[in-house]
């Protein structure tokens with residue numbers, strides 16, 4: 001499973017948390033079912049937006065990245081997210097990126113504009129099969145998400161930058177492609193290619209490619225196309241995209257600045273398990289809003305659950321555990337799982353007995369990552 005990681009600034013807002021919790025639920029379910037999960041996540045620790053933010057704030061870009069990665073990691077620990085097996089930064093992956101670009105070039109799918117190297121994605125016949133957007137929409141989203149559809153010299157407006165020659169005042173790394181740095185999409189393609197057994201006999205390179213739905217286009221479309229040229233294979237058997245979390249009617253995003261930070265909520269005294277519970281109250285694929293009411297409802301439900309777990313005896317647990325497993329198997333239907341937990345809490349409050357407390361605690365911990 002490859003999940004697109006953070007660009008380390010403005011971390012960790014609740015939108016990030018919602019997305020990584022989704023993939024944590026997948027990892028937990030697969031592990032509980034007996035699978036070994038090779039979970040890889042990147043960190044985009046060199047890219048235009050990071051450099052722009054460091055410049056705006058007058059700080060060193062590496063210091064900004066290091067401090068934000070630390071914050072992200074401590075937030076993930078507080079939320080009891082199981083870390084990926086491989087957690088790879090773009091900077092450390094530069095040799096892999098260069099190798100991948102060399103392979104793309106050997107297949108004739110790159111070209112130069114000045115000293116920058118571009119990938120020609122039209123060479124793959126079903127380009128667009130992931131996002132199903134028409135070309136005008138693609139061009140519009142591409143320019144909003146760091147692309148350059150209008151750049152003169154491109155063979156196609158949607159071709160993407162894979163190696164950017166060093167700009168004055170910006171960092172660059174020596175390579176066979178000249179001194180420069182990786183483009184965004186190739187970073188994830190190269191890391192997935194290296195860490196997720198490209199030599200297996202499967203028709204697809206990996207099982208699950210994931211991230212938020214804002215990555216469907218251009219990011220995952222471009223990664224998929226690059227992987228196809230590199231390997232002749234589909235990048236993933238399943239593409240999983242979490243819906244966007246919003247605040248005050250708009251997507252929570254760094255560019256709009258309407259962010260609620262996990263670390264701020266925790267500093268304000270909110271229990272991380274309540275944050276997690278609140279994010280699981282809605283379905284991961286749904287675009288949804290973060291509101292005070294959502295947090296209050298989660299506080300109430302967690303209190304119910306804690307009092308059920310703290311009671312002298314508990315209502316029967318077998319059927320509720322089985323309902324939780326079935327709910328998660330049903331495309332991670334967390335609202336259904338939490339509603340089963342609330343019914344069980346009510347049964348406990350009504351004095352029903354016959355349950356196995358440690359089985360329930362194990363279920364909460366292993367499948368939902370909840371510990372009270």
Ligand code: 5CA
Nearest residue numbers: 004005006007015016019044211212244245252
């Ligand atoms: N570094 C790239 C991916 S390679 C990136 O998109 N970084 S990010 O910091 O902008 O986002 C990190 C992850 O959080 C991505 O998977 C993104 O899709 C997800 N994400 C960003 N904003 C939201 C949001 N409002 N709701 C849900 N998920 C979000």
Ligand code: ZN
Nearest residue numbers: 004005188219
């Ligand atoms: Zn990515």
